[in-house]
Amino acid sequence: SGCTSYKESQNLTHVSEFFLLGLSDDPEVQPLLLELFLSMYLVSVLGNLFIILAVISDSHLHTPMYFFLSNLSLVDIGYTSTTIPKMIVNIQTHSRVISYAGCLTQMSIFILFGCLDSLLLTVMAYDRFVAICHPLHYPVTMNPHLCGFLVLMSFLISILDSQLHNLLVLQLTCFKNVEISSFFCDPSQLLKLACSDTSINNLLIYFIGTIFGGIPLLGILYSYTQVISSILRVSSSSGKYKAFSTCSSHLSVVCLFYGTSFGVYFSSAVSHFPKKGVVASVVYAVVSPLMNPFIYSLRNRDIKSALWRLLNRIV
16 A cells, blocks of 8 residues: 554654545455546536536526526536545555645645535525515625625635635644545544644634534525525415425535535544544535535426536537
8 A cells, every 4th residue: 555654652743745545445445446436526527517518508597596506516526626536546556645735735725615615505595595585686686796706705715714724734743643544635634643732723623614614504594594484475385386496406405515514523523433534524525516416407497408408409
C-alpha cells in the first residue's frame, strides 16, 4: 500500500504528505471499488450536467427555481470531483499518498462546495416560500438581480467557511501519525492526528459547523413550516397536490443532504470505529450528489419533459 506505520510517541513536525487509507486494505476489493466509484462518479456528473443543459435549453425553465437548481447541479459536480477522481487515481496507481498542500486544498474545496450546497438548498426553500405564501409578489420579489445576489452571497459565505476550517488546521504544527482513515482529507480526521491538544480546535470546528450548517437548516425549516401551513389552507385537493408537488423533490434532497451530513458528524464524534465514519462519508460525499438529478427528474414533470426534449435533440 506504500503506507508507513508510525509509533504513537513519534511526533512529526515537517509533514510533507499524508496517506489516505480509503475504504479497504484488501487488494481483491480494489478493482470492485474502482468500478463502483468510477460508475457512480460518471452517473453523478452526467446526471447533473443533463439537468444544467435541460434548464439552459428550455425557455420554460428560465425561472428562479430552475436557475437555483442548475447552480445546485453545478455545485454537486464540483462536490464529487473534489474527492472521487483522487480516490480512483489512488486505487489505479496503488498509491495512497496525498501531499500536505494537496490535502489542505482538497479539504478547503470540499468544505466550500458542501457549504454552498447547504446555502443553495436554503435559497431554494426561500424561493418556494415566496412562490407559495406570496404568489402575487413572486415575480417582483424573486427578480434576476436578487437571484444572482443570493447565489453570489452563498458563494462568498462558503469561501469564508472553508477558510476558517483551513486556519484551524494550519494551527497544527506536528502530527503523531500521517494515516488518514478516510478516502479524502477531512478536518476532523486531521485534528485526530495532531500531537498537541486539539480540544479547542474541535470545539471551534463544531461551532463553525453549527453556524454554517445550522442557520441554513433553520431557514429551511422556517420556510417549510410557512409553506405547509399555506398549503393546508388551500381548499381544493388538486391545488394542495400541485403546491406540494413543487416542493416534494426539494424536500427529498434536503432530507438526503442533511440526514447524511449529520449522520457523519455524529458518527465521527461518537463512534470509535473509523470505518463506520468512512462509509457514512461516502453516503454524503458521493450518494447525495448522485441522487439529486434522479430525485428532480423523477419527481418533477417540467424537468422530466425538458430532459426528454433535450435527449431527442441530441439523438
